[in-house]
Amino acid sequence: MSADTSAVTNMTASLNILQKPAALPSYVSTRNACKLCAPLGASLVFRGIEGAVPFLHGSQGCATYMRRYIISHFREPMDIAASGFSESSAIFGGGENLRRGLQNVTAQYKPSMIGVATTCLCETIGEDVAAMVREYQEAQIDLPTPQLVHVSTPSYSGTHVDGFHAAVRSVVATLATPEPEPSHHVNLLPGMVSAADIRYLKEIAEDFELSSIVLPDYSETLDGPALDAYEKIPAGGTPIQGIRSAAGARASIEFGRSIRQRDTAAAFLESTFGVRAHRLGLPIGINETDRFFSTLKDIADRPVPRQHEMERERLIDSYVDGHKYVFGKRAIVYGEEDLVVGLAALLAEIGIIPVLCASGGKSGALRQSIAEVAPSSPGVTEVCDYTDFMSIGEKAKLLKPDLLIGNSKGYGIARDLGIPLVRVGFPIHDRIGGQRILHLGYRGTQQLFDRIVNALLEHKQQTSEIGYSYM
Amino acid sequence: MAHDAHEVKKEMVAIYPKKLGKKRAEQIVVTELGPDGSVPEIKANVRSSPGIITQRGCAYAGCKGVVIGPSRDILSIVHGPIGCSFYAWLTRRNQTRPPSDSDPNFITYCLSTDMTEQEIVFGGEKKLKAAIKEAYDVFHPKAIAVFSTCPVGLIGDDVHAVARQMKEELGINVFAFSCEGYRGVSQSAGHHIANNQLFKHVIGLNELAHEDKFTINLLGEYNIGGDAFVIEDLFRRCGIKLIATFSGNSDYDSMANSHTADLNLVMCHRSINYMAEMMEKKFGIPWLKINFIGAAATAKSLRKIAEYFDDAELKAKVETVIAEEMPKVDVAQKDVKSRCQGKTAMLFVGGSRAHHYQVLFKEMGMEIVAAGYEFGHRDDYEGRKVLPTIKVDADSKNIEEIEVRPDETRYVPRLSQERKAQLADPELEFQDYVGMMPEMEDGTLVIDDISHHETERLIELYKPSIFCAGIKEKYAVQKMGIPCKQLHSYDYGGPYAGFEGAINFYREIDRMVNMKVWSLVKAPWQTLAPQPEPAPVAAD
Numbered sequence A: 001m002s003a004d005t006s007a008v009t010n011m012t013a014s015l016n017i018l019q020k021p022a023a024l025p026s027y028v029s030t031r032n033a034c035k036l037c038a039p040l041g042a043s044l045v046f047r048g049i050e051g052a053v054p055f056l057h058g059s060q061g062c063a064t065y066m067r068r069y070i071i072s073h074f075r076e077p078m079d080i081a082a083s084g085f086s087e088s089s090a091i092f093g094g095g096e097n098l099r100r101g102l103q104n105v106t107a108q109y110k111p112s113m114i115g116v117a118t119t120c121l122c123e124t125i126g127e128d129v130a131a132m133v134r135e136y137q138e139a140q141i142d143l144p145t146p147q148l149v150h151v152s153t154p155s156y157s158g159t160h161v162d163g164f165h166a167a168v169r170s171v172v173a174t175l176a177t178p179e180p181e182p183s184h185h186v187n188l189l190p191g192m193v194s195a196a197d198i199r200y201l202k203e204i205a206e207d208f209e210l211s212s213i214v215l216p217d218y219s220e221t222l223d224g225p226a227l228d229a230y231e232k233i234p235a236g237g238t239p240i241q242g243i244r245s246a247a248g249a250r251a252s253i254e255f256g257r258s259i260r261q262r263d264t265a266a267a268f269l270e271s272t273f274g275v276r277a278h279r280l281g282l283p284i285g286i287n288e289t290d291r292f293f294s295t296l297k298d299i300a301d302r303p304v305p306r307q308h309e310m311e312r313e314r315l316i317d318s319y320v321d322g323h324k325y326v327f328g329k330r331a332i333v334y335g336e337e338d339l340v341v342g343l344a345a346l347l348a349e350i351g352i353i354p355v356l357c358a359s360g361g362k363s364g365a366l367r368q369s370i371a372e373v374a375p376s377s378p379g380v381t382e383v384c385d386y387t388d389f390m391s392i393g394e395k396a397k398l399l400k401p402d403l404l405i406g407n408s409k410g411y412g413i414a415r416d417l418g419i420p421l422v423r424v425g426f427p428i429h430d431r432i433g434g435q436r437i438l439h440l441g442y443r444g445t446q447q448l449f450d451r452i453v454n455a456l457l458e459h460k461q462q463t464s465e466i467g468y469s470y471m
Numbered sequence B: 001m002a003h004d005a006h007e008v009k010k011e012m013v014a015i016y017p018k019k020l021g022k023k024r025a026e027q028i029v030v031t032e033l034g035p036d037g038s039v040p041e042i043k044a045n046v047r048s049s050p051g052i053i054t055q056r057g058c059a060y061a062g063c064k065g066v067v068i069g070p071s072r073d074i075l076s077i078v079h080g081p082i083g084c085s086f087y088a089w090l091t092r093r094n095q096t097r098p099p100s101d102s103d104p105n106f107i108t109y110c111l112s113t114d115m116t117e118q119e120i121v122f123g124g125e126k127k128l129k130a131a132i133k134e135a136y137d138v139f140h141p142k143a144i145a146v147f148s149t150c151p152v153g154l155i156g157d158d159v160h161a162v163a164r165q166m167k168e169e170l171g172i173n174v175f176a177f178s179c180e181g182y183r184g185v186s187q188s189a190g191h192h193i194a195n196n197q198l199f200k201h202v203i204g205l206n207e208l209a210h211e212d213k214f215t216i217n218l219l220g221e222y223n224i225g226g227d228a229f230v231i232e233d234l235f236r237r238c239g240i241k242l243i244a245t246f247s248g249n250s251d252y253d254s255m256a257n258s259h260t261a262d263l264n265l266v267m268c269h270r271s272i273n274y275m276a277e278m279m280e281k282k283f284g285i286p287w288l289k290i291n292f293i294g295a296a297a298t299a300k301s302l303r304k305i306a307e308y309f310d311d312a313e314l315k316a317k318v319e320t321v322i323a324e325e326m327p328k329v330d331v332a333q334k335d336v337k338s339r340c341q342g343k344t345a346m347l348f349v350g351g352s353r354a355h356h357y358q359v360l361f362k363e364m365g366m367e368i369v370a371a372g373y374e375f376g377h378r379d380d381y382e383g384r385k386v387l388p389t390i391k392v393d394a395d396s397k398n399i400e401e402i403e404v405r406p407d408e409t410r411y412v413p414r415l416s417q418e419r420k421a422q423l424a425d426p427e428l429e430f431q432d433y434v435g436m437m438p439e440m441e442d443g444t445l446v447i448d449d450i451s452h453h454e455t456e457r458l459i460e461l462y463k464p465s466i467f468c469a470g471i472k473e474k475y476a477v478q479k480m481g482i483p484c485k486q487l488h489s490y491d492y493g494g495p496y497a498g499f500e501g502a503i504n505f506y507r508e509i510d511r512m513v514n515m516k517v518w519s520l521v522k523a524p525w526q527t528l529a530p531q532p533e534p535a536p537v538a539a540d
C-alpha cells in the first residue's frame, strides 16, 4: 500500500512517473469518494452465479444502500437479503439473525446458493461468520439447503473491487473440487466488467471453440429481458456445477494487473490444483487485447478466428483516421484501478496524454501497472491511488485536461471545467445502458475509441463560433 | 378485480416459515371503517425479519439522508467507513436555491472520515477531530453536523464530546448524531434522532424578529423535485411569511430562527412530528397537519391556515389564489380522466407519501387497491388517537425522548383556550393527524413494510395499472409488466406539489398507465397461433 495510514493521515498518495506533481495539501477526510464499499462488489459476484442470492450479515441499511446503488446503474432488479442486526445483536452477536435470515431466504427464493458477505458492523464485533456458516450448513445436511459461500468484506480495509475479487476467490475456494478427469474448459475471471463485456468474452471463447466458465456472469441476471412471468431469481449466471469443475480446467485467465501479486481465485486454483494461471491486464487497447488473444490462441491451440483479426484491423484503421482529432489531447481517467490501467493503455496508443490516472483503490500496484502499459507517455502522467474526487477536481483545475474518462461521479468536475465526460465503468446513473457499455477486446476498444473521438468533436463543434457540420 | 383481500392476505403469507408468517399477518390488514370511525389495528414500526428483502433503510439514512441532508449550509461529515457516506451522496435529489452564487451550498459534497482498520481498532476520535478542523478550514461553514454509522457506535467513539470540544475550539456550531444504522428498525429512528438534535442544538439560536402578520414554518417538506419551491410560491401569493422549512431549500439561520413563527405546518407527519410537539411545548407554537399533494388537498390546506389565523384579508387572498389555479386543474383533470378513470394504483412508499399521493390518484378517477408505508408507525395508519395505546418495544426504547418544558422567557401561547377549543374540529386536523386508513375504501389491503415476495404476489394477483415505490422496487415491478412510479425521487420529474404539481402528476401518470411498450414483448412470430396440422388425407 502506497499511502500513509497512521491514525490521522489518510492521505492521497501522489506518485509521478516522470515529473513531480504540483504540491497539493493532503486531506484527512475522504471528500467525495472515488470508491464504494467491499460487500457491494461481493454482492455483484453472487448475483452472477446461477440461482444464487446475495446476503449481507450485518445491518439492513447497508444492503438497502447497495441495492439502490447497483439498481441505479443496471436498471434491473437486485435483491440483497440481510440479517438485520438490532442494537442487541450488535452487542451480543448476530448468530441467531444469520440462521433465521438464511432460513427465510431459503423459504422465499429456493436458491441453489446463498452468498454471505459481511458488513463493517459484524466485522467490527469480530464475529466468526465462517464458522457460523459452516455450522449452519452442517446442521442442515439432511434438508434441501442451498450451498453457502462466505466471504469476509470489511470495508474499512478494502474497496468494492477488493470485495469483488475476494468473493470470486471464496466462491472458487468453497466450490471447486478436485476433478478425477481434467475438463477442457478455461476459467475466465474478468473482474468487475460490464454485462456486455461478459457476453462478448463468452462469444470470443466460443469462436476459439473453447468451452469456458466465466465467473461471475451477470450478463443476463443484471441485463435481462422484459418478461411475461417474473422470475424471483433471474435466469442466467455461472452454473454452480461449472464452478465446481474449475479445479480441472485447462487454464485460468484472470484480468487485472493490479491484482497479479494477490491471492486471487486464479492464484488459488494454480497453487491448489495446478491450474495454470494467466494473469493479464484488462484487454483494453490493441496491445493489451493482443496479449489476451495470444493467450487464447495458445490455450486453444488454434489460430485467432478471422472475424476477430478483422475487428483488430478495422480498429487500427480507425486509429489512423481519428489520429488528427485526438493526438496531443489531455485526459484524466479515474475509477477502478484496473480499468484505469486499461484506459491508460488505450490512450497511450492513440496519442492522448493521460495527465492524471486516479483511483480510490489502494492495491499499491497502480503506478507500476501504468508504467508497464504506457511507458512512453509523451507528457506528464501523474498517478494517484487512494484518492477522492475533490482531490481529482483540484488537480484537474491545474492540469486543464480536454476530457474526462470515468464513471458518473466525475460529472461535477467535467461540468465545472466545461469539458466532455466519456462514461465508462461503474456507477453510471446519469445515462441509460451502463451495463451495455463494451470496454474490452478489439470491439470494446473500437467503441471506446469512437466515443472518445466523437466526444472531442462534439465539444469542438459546440464551442466553435462557426459551427462546422463537416469535420 | 374480483379478489377477496382476506384471501389474498392468507395466500401471501402462506409461503413463510410459521413464525414469520404470523408476524407478517399482523402487518397486513384489510381496511374497514367502523361506525365510530375506528379502523383495524396494524402492526407497524417493528423490526423486519432477517432474510426478508425489505424496502427499508437505516437510522443513518433517515437522519443524514432525509432530515439534515437537504439543508444547504450545514456541512455534514459522516464518521465511519466509506460506503455509508458514498451511498448517501446526492442520491435524494433535494433541490436548493442559495440566495446568491456566493452563498454556501454544501449539498454536492460527501465528506467521510473513511475509517480504516487502524481506527476501528484504536478509535477514531482523533481522526474525526482532524476532519472537522480540516472541513472548517476549507469551507468556513456556520455549522458542522457529524453522523455516526454502525461501527462507530460499537467501538465507542464519543462523537458528542468531540463535537462539543470542536465547537469550543472553532467558535461555530458543531453537533453530532448517534444515528448508527442498528438503532431502531428503519429510517424512522433516524428522523427522531435528527429532530432531537436539531431541537437541542439549533432551534432558538437566532432571535431575528419579524413584522409579518402570518408567520409559519413548514415541517417535513424536503423539496424533492422542487415541491418546496411551488409551496413557497403559494405562501408568497397568499401573504404568508415562511420562516423556515425543515428542511427542503433551507438554511441554518432560518432553522435557528424558526421558534419565532406563529404556526407550524406538518407535511410529513412521520419524519417531523417530534419537532412540532417539542416546539409547541417549549415555545407555544401550535401545529396543523396539512398536505400539499393533490389540488383539492392544497386548497384545503391553504384554507386551514387561513382559518387558523382567522383573518378576513388572508381568507380572501387564499380564495383568490385557489380561484386562479383551479380552472387549469379542472381542465387537466377532465382530460386525463377520459383515459385513466377506473384504473388502479398501489402505493408502497415512505411514511406519508403512500397516504398523500392517494389524493392525486383519486382526483384522476383512479382506484387505490393496496397501500402501505415503508417506515410508518401505527399513528400514521390509524391516526394519532392510537398514540396512547402504542407499545414501546426494545427497538424504540433506545431512542432518546427529550423532556421539554416551556421556555422561561420565550414561551408565548399563540392561542387562547377558547380559540383552541374552536379549532378542535376534526376536519381541521389541528394538532392531529387522522392517518391513512380512515380515508381508504373498505376492503382495501394495507401492508406495512411490504416484502419483495409480497410485492410480487400482489402484482401477479391484481395486475394494477401502476405501482408506486422507489428505485429498488422499480425494475422488479416493471419486469412484471407494470409501470412503476418512483415516489422518492419522482423519476427525476416533478414538482408534484400544489396545483401546478398536480397537473404535472396527472400527465405523468396518464403517460405511464397508457404506455404501449409491453404489447411488444412477444415478437410477431412468437404470438402467431400454432399452424394447424395438415388435414389428414381422407382414407376411403
Ligand code: SF4
Pocket: A037, A038, A039, A061, A062, A065, A118, A119, A120, A121, A155, A156, B081, B082, B083, B084, B085, B149, B150, B151
Ligand atoms: S458499514 Fe461498511 S458495509 Fe455498511 S455501507 Fe458502510 S462501509 Fe459499507
Ligand code: SF4
Pocket: A059, A060, A061, A062, A063, A065, A119, A120, A121, B058, B059, B060, B061, B084, B148, B149, B150, B151, B179, B180, B181, B182
Ligand atoms: S453501516 Fe449502519 S449506518 Fe451505515 S449504511 Fe449500514 S446500517 Fe446504515
